Amino acid sequence: MTSAAERPLLFLDVDGPLIPFGTSSGHRHAAASDSSASLDQGNPLLERLDPGIGPRLMALGCHLVWASTWMDDANEAVAPRIGLPRLPVVEWPDLCADAGPRGLHWKTRHLVEWASRRPFIWVDDEISAMDRIWVAAQHPAPSLLHHVDPTKGLLDDDFSALAGWLRAVAPSRVTSTGD
Template identity: 80%
Template sequence: MTAPAERPLLFLDIDGPLIPFGSPTGHPQATDAAAATPADQGNPLLTRLDPGIGARLMALGCDLVWATTWMDEANEAVAPRIGLPRLPVVEWPDAGAEEGPRGLHWKTRPLVEWADGRPFIWVDDEISAVDRLWVAAGHPGPSLLHHVDPAKGLEDADFSALAGWLEAVAARPR
């Protein structure tokens, strides 16, 4: 009997993919002031979060990981608003850490290191062709670097692309 394969990782950015920068959508939010956390204070963009998107992300069947500059605040201010449990958080290197080729996003190397060969999806609004080439050359497992339109955030077409990639990875012989 072989050991079951680990589920793919899904590295998730917040600004752009979950909080779109386009016109506000005005998603209904709980207005209970007692539910507010210190991380909520002074951030009007949190009203742009879609409260149903967490269930859609969980349904993908990945191990979700915050890959955002929000760090632990993602678990305090964002996760409860969209129906996610506490998630692991990628710790970013200090500024001036080992750099890659020109144009490589500062998140790329730490995400590949975190994945450690596991299949992964990276959902962000700042992914470039340089990132895709670097990951293809340096990551031994399957990967999908999925760019999200920051004006719109994650949409149905994005979820279809993620689900399609996950189905293809699951169908691959091990």
């Protein structure tokens, strides 16, 4: 259990968790890196954002951090549309650096460093078993690597899982998830 002063981090990816890849017709969209240049030109992917998701994320009581290739564009284009304030942004290291064991996501090592021994949740659609094994071995504080179905984005069941983990790790921090 964490101390009352220790507020868990919640590393949040954009594509998949907040902007689902699936559509009613079953088509998949292009990656955000292709679309982020057109943020001010009515990016149609932003229409997939659920404006009610920001308050639900805030209600979790975590310290929210963008962990996405959108980087600060998430503060400009995503946050205002879902009711979030400006959030800290993980700055990614050079991707040519040693990524670690085969199958380890390129974000994993850097997120553990960024967490700096604090409890954290990582919400992403690309989390693997290797990421979970590596974090369990390398990070001394509690962590939850929560995989989101990229065709659906964050759903009620995801919020229930996040809130349940938080109640176990930092019970005084969870207020409401809108369930």
